[in-house]
Amino acid sequence: MTTQNEPIRKIIVVGQGLRVWLVASYLSARFPAPRYTIKVISEKNKSDMAEEIAGDDIVHTRPNIRRLHQLLQITERELQMEAKARPVFGVEAVKADGARVLLPYGGYGLDQAGAEFFQYWRRADIEGMALPLKRFNLAIRLHEEGKFINKAPAGFPPVDYGYQFSRPGYSGLLKRYAINNGVEYLGAFESVNTRQDNLLVSQVLAEGNIFDCDMVIDVTTTLNIAEGSNRSGQTGWVGNCLSIGRGPCIPEVLGIPEVPDILGVPDIPGVEVYMLQSAMDRFVALLPDMNFHACEINEYNRLADAELARIEDMADLLASNIKGKALQRKVDVFQARGRIVSEDYEVFSKAEWLAAFMDAGILPEYYDRLVDRADTTELQAWLKQFDSALCRFVENSSVSG
Amino acid sequence: MSELIENIIIVGGGSAGWMTAAALSKLTGKADVSITLIESEDIGTVGVGEATIPHIAQFNQFLGIDEDQFVRETQATFKLGIDFIDWGQKGEKYFHPFGTHGFDLEGISFHHYWAKLNELGEKSRLDDYSLNALAAHAGKFIRPKPEHGSVLNKLAYAFHFDAVLYARFLRKYAEARGVKRIEGLVQDVKLNAETGFIEELHVNEDRKLAGDLFIDCSGFRGVLIEQALKAGYDDWSHYLPVDRAVAVTTERMGPLMPYTQSTAREAGWQWKIPLQHRTGNGYVYSSKFIDSEQAETDFRSALDGKLLKEPKHLRFVTGRRRKFWDKNCVAIGLSAGFMEPLESTSLHLIQTGISKLIALFPDKTMPKVERDEYNRLLSDDYLHIRDFLILHYKVTRRNDTAFWDYVREMDVPDSFVRKLELLNSRGRFFKYDAELFDLVSWLAVAVGQGAELGGYNPMVEGLSDANIQKSLLNMRNLLSKTVAVMPEHQAFIDKFCRADIAPHQEA
Numbered sequence: 001m002t003t004q005n006e007p008i009r010k011i012i013v014v015g016q017g018l019r020v021w022l023v024a025s026y027l028s029a030r031f032p033a034p035r036y037t038i039k040v041i042s043e044k045n046k047s048d049m050a051e052e053i054a055g056d057d058i059v060h061t062r063p064n065i066r067r068l069h070q071l072l073q074i075t076e077r078e079l080q081m082e083a084k085a086r087p088v089f090g091v092e093a094v095k096a097d098g099a100r101v102l103l104p105y106g107g108y109g110l111d112q113a114g115a116e117f118f119q120y121w122r123r124a125d126i127e128g129m130a131l132p133l134k135r136f137n138l139a140i141r142l143h144e145e146g147k148f149i150n151k152a153p154a155g156f157p158p159v160d161y162g163y164q165f166s167r168p169g170y171s172g173l174l175k176r177y178a179i180n181n182g183v184e185y186l187g188a189f190e191s192v193n194t195r196q197d198n199l200l201v202s203q204v205l206a207e208g209n210i211f212d213c214d215m216v217i218d219v220t221t222t223l224n225i226a227e228g229s230n231r232s233g234q235t236g237w238v239g240n241c242l243s244i245g246r247g248p249c250i251p252e253v254l255g256i257p258e259v260p261d262i263l264g265v266p267d268i269p270g271v272e273v274y275m276l277q278s279a280m281d282r283f284v285a286l287l288p289d290m291n292f293h294a295c296e297i298n299e300y301n302r303l304a305d306a307e308l309a310r311i312e313d314m315a316d317l318l319a320s321n322i323k324g325k326a327l328q329r330k331v332d333v334f335q336a337r338g339r340i341v342s343e344d345y346e347v348f349s350k351a352e353w354l355a356a357f358m359d360a361g362i363l364p365e366y367y368d369r370l371v372d373r374a375d376t377t378e379l380q381a382w383l384k385q386f387d388s389a390l391c392r393f394v395e396n397s398s399v400s401g
Numbered sequence: 402m403s404e405l406i407e408n409i410i411i412v413g414g415g416s417a418g419w420m421t422a423a424a425l426s427k428l429t430g431k432a433d434v435s436i437t438l439i440e441s442e443d444i445g446t447v448g449v450g451e452a453t454i455p456h457i458a459q460f461n462q463f464l465g466i467d468e469d470q471f472v473r474e475t476q477a478t479f480k481l482g483i484d485f486i487d488w489g490q491k492g493e494k495y496f497h498p499f500g501t502h503g504f505d506l507e508g509i510s511f512h513h514y515w516a517k518l519n520e521l522g523e524k525s526r527l528d529d530y531s532l533n534a535l536a537a538h539a540g541k542f543i544r545p546k547p548e549h550g551s552v553l554n555k556l557a558y559a560f561h562f563d564a565v566l567y568a569r570f571l572r573k574y575a576e577a578r579g580v581k582r583i584e585g586l587v588q589d590v591k592l593n594a595e596t597g598f599i600e601e602l603h604v605n606e607d608r609k610l611a612g613d614l615f616i617d618c619s620g621f622r623g624v625l626i627e628q629a630l631k632a633g634y635d636d637w638s639h640y641l642p643v644d645r646a647v648a649v650t651t652e653r654m655g656p657l658m659p660y661t662q663s664t665a666r667e668a669g670w671q672w673k674i675p676l677q678h679r680t681g682n683g684y685v686y687s688s689k690f691i692d693s694e695q696a697e698t699d700f701r702s703a704l705d706g707k708l709l710k711e712p713k714h715l716r717f718v719t720g721r722r723r724k725f726w727d728k729n730c731v732a733i734g735l736s737a738g739f740m741e742p743l744e745s746t747s748l749h750l751i752q753t754g755i756s757k758l759i760a761l762f763p764d765k766t767m768p769k770v771e772r773d774e775y776n777r778l779l780s781d782d783y784l785h786i787r788d789f790l791i792l793h794y795k796v797t798r799r800n801d802t803a804f805w806d807y808v809r810e811m812d813v814p815d816s817f818v819r820k821l822e823l824l825n826s827r828g829r830f831f832k833y834d835a836e837l838f839d840l841v842s843w844l845a846v847a848v849g850q851g852a853e854l855g856g857y858n859p860m861v862e863g864l865s866d867a868n869i870q871k872s873l874l875n876m877r878n879l880l881s882k883t884v885a886v887m888p889e890h891q892a893f894i895d896k897f898c899r900a901d902i903a904p905h906q907e908a
């Protein structure tokens with residue numbers, strides 16, 4: 001076994017604000033200085049925090065963000081003080097008509113005797129029991145009552161939480177961590193030089209200076225250094241450029257003709273940060289060397305495409321625009337008997353899909369045959385008891401900081 | 402409410418039939434669903450299928466079976482993985498363990514450090530980092546429990562059991578929950594002229610059995626799914642060319658090993674499965690490369706205990722049914738397909754079929770979306786497993802017989818090529834959500850059979866060479882110390898779950 005192949009050492013991240021500092025801080029923890037150098041370049045004609053300074057924007061994150069905080073060893077206190085962190089048990093997605101739907105970070109009720117809770121609920125529902133489903137979701141209740149718990153006790157539906165942050169505060173906090181870990185900020189982007197032989201980006205120009213690089217990670221929304229002819233219009237990894245999140249590209253960078261009609265990533269709160277973080281997870285798992293093997297790049301893109309497709313499915317469902325084979329199948333299977341199909345590389349949990357289905361008025365025609373075994377009065381009593389136990393528990397939980 | 406299924410008919414009383422009957426009887430315990438199982442003693446069962454993978458424990462748990470009682474009644478032993486002999490090359494061996502290899506460091510998978518250590522010239526085997534492999538080779542076993550701490554809990558296990566006793570065990574369970582058993586031969590299947598649904602079965606000369614849902618567990622015959630409904634079969638013998646087996650039970654010799662042994666032979670491979678009362682053996686081969694007489698001679702010459710019966714010859718075609726669920730009939734077991742027994746996946750596929758049927762349990766109309774979804778999920782399971790089985794044949798350096806030349810050179814599906822390329826390039830592996838075999842398995846087999854990883858994740862450089870050497874040495878020490886304090890497999894069985902029947906006594 002030999003590795004003459006040189007590892008990549010110099011990574012340049014191009015972008016703006018939270019996007020760039022989230023990726024840079026992540027990388028700074030995984031690729032420690034001085035062995036690696038991570039440098040940040042902001043978008044053309046902008047400083048890195050240009051859009052963050054004044055805004056009182058809020059950014060949502062999904063539960064997996066806590067892994068980033070662990071990696072960087074950011075404390076809860078810092079999150080609260082600097083980023084005005086507030087734990088959230090779900091996110092409210094805004095639909096086309098302006099209405100909101102809460103996608104909860106925790107399940108509905110508890111499964112019993114081989115059947116999902118939802119099936120019991122649906123049976124009771126068909127039999128005329130009126131308690132709404134969301135009453136059985138601890139995450140939703142905590143969210144609505146503004147309460148906080150770390151972990152659900154046994155006998156209650158599991159909950160998980162992400163955070164809501166002040167965007168400038170959170171960007172600043174991550175920037176501080178990145179800089180402490182040795183990341184350097186170089187100023188605004190100008191252009192790139194590529195190697196003659198293989199079109200890999202070898203240098204990036206910023207503020208009149210030239211910087212060597214082995215790999216560029218492009219998290220801009222206006223630039224798309226990596227936009228390549230074979231993946232036009234898509235986010236992804238081409239050569240030594242990895243671009244995350246789609247945006248209108250400025251293809252002149254690589255002399256590629258303009259690519260029209262490039263869609264943005266669906267605007268579901270939490271998804272922007274989720275995609276950046278999961279892209280970095282994938283990148284680290286597939287970390288290339290200077291040869292940039294096609295099989296690794298293809299695998300990255302395959303996984304990224306699958307993830308994006310799952311997010312688009314959810315966005316389509318929220319927009320009541322059921323297209324796409326996978327989403328259609330999800331809807332059909334759910335409508336038949338309330339079963340939620342899990343595709344490969346899902347992003348959203350079953351509970352979130354269930355919430356979205358319910359909100360769209362999609363209900364199974366019938367419930368799982370297995371729950372017929374339960375006695376009607378016992379079932380009703382069980383649901384009532386469950387509901388009041390949840391009520392009591394939430395009442396006694398402490399108010400969210 | 403009249404749409405609800407009232408009558409379930411299961412054809413077949415092998416492992417598939419009784420596993421299905423037991424599971425459904427547990428769920429439909431109420432009197433309004435009747436379950437009838439028909440089996441024919443004249444035809445009998447395949448009677449093989451004795452090695453499992455760890456998921457079987459979930460099935461047992463679901464049924465609420467006491468594990469020690471189950472081990473006692475089926476003459477079972479514990480299985481920590483499979484010892485592969487002569488697969489990569491004659492004279493070589495490796496272990497495919499359940500559980501994991503080593504411990505991840507700094508968020509990077511263990512095997513990248515292992516590859517780095519090898520590159521540094523400190524060669525070690527993956528087996529040295531598997532608690533399962535180490536325990537297996539030392540003949541040790543203990544049931545992991547939360548209070549055992551994090552290292553012992555890495556042990557993962559399955560069972561070897563007597564297939565006939567297993568069916569009997571489940572029969573008792575199912576009959577106690579109201580399943581009716583009929584001894585008889587299904588001679589004719591009457592289909593509805595309009596819908597093509599199965600209406601009734603004609604059993605023996607005189608009996609007619611009507612039902613709403615028919616489960617075909619009739620083995621290779623596929624009495625309902627194929628003979629009646631003509632669901633079709635995808636033949637995979639190009640990729641998995643074995644198509645015959647000769648099997649026999651022998652007297653137990655020596656200490657009870659807690660693993661299956663799989664030895665590559667001239668035109669296939671031979672299994673050895675230890676049970677409490679006897680040993681199961683079989684030679685799985687390709688009839689294109691050896692005839693059955695020669696196969697039996699070769700097989701006999703490699704057996705080490707006294708034969709308890711005459712060898713039994715079996716034929717099959719590797720592949721899967723085009724539709725597992727067609728009309729009002731679901732095929733479970735060998736009637737659904739068979740990909741050869743190399744990784745003990747058949748009983749697992751029975752279990753998956755049952756759990757998916759339960760999750761998608763239909764009413765009398767047999768909604769198309771549920772059938773389609775069932776077929777899609779099962780098809781994926783078969784495909785993923787097929788690719789993993791191909792790995793055992795494709796990544797070999799054996800060139801001593803025409804069989805091995807064929808499998809080494811055969812063209813393989815794209816899905817397999819993509820996986821192997823990634824793995825070979827730097828030990829990378831991304832599992833589909835529902836894929837059965839993960840990185841540990843792919844790596845154990847590929848590396849075990851001589852694949853050379855082209856490198857490792859460059860991030861292992863985050864630890865100094867000395868640090869990696871020390872960490873891996875610590876892991877090896879920790880694992881071997883752990884194995885040293887584990888009881889012998891036999892002693893564990895004697896203490897908790899020894900069968901009543903004396904050794905050598907046939908079931």
Ligand SMILES: Cc1cc2nc3c(=O)[nH]c(=O)nc-3n(C[C@H](O)[C@H](O)[C@H](O)COP(=O)(O)OP(=O)(O)OC[C@H]3O[C@@H](n4cnc5c(N)ncnc54)[C@H](O)[C@@H]3O)c2cc1C
Nearest residue numbers: 413414415417441446447450587619620734735742747748
């Ligand atoms: C060589 C070999 C080795 C194997 N090793 C393993 C292993 O290690 N691990 C593993 O998981 N799996 C293994 N398998 C697979 C395993 O044996 C089967 O999956 C399992 O036994 C289930 O078989 P079955 O019940 O589907 O079929 P069978 O055991 O063949 O049962 C069929 C049943 O249908 C009945 N029947 C058939 N036709 C009619 C009719 N017309 N009327 C009435 N009844 C009828 C028969 O009487 C019988 O009861 C192996 C298979 C083979 C061939």
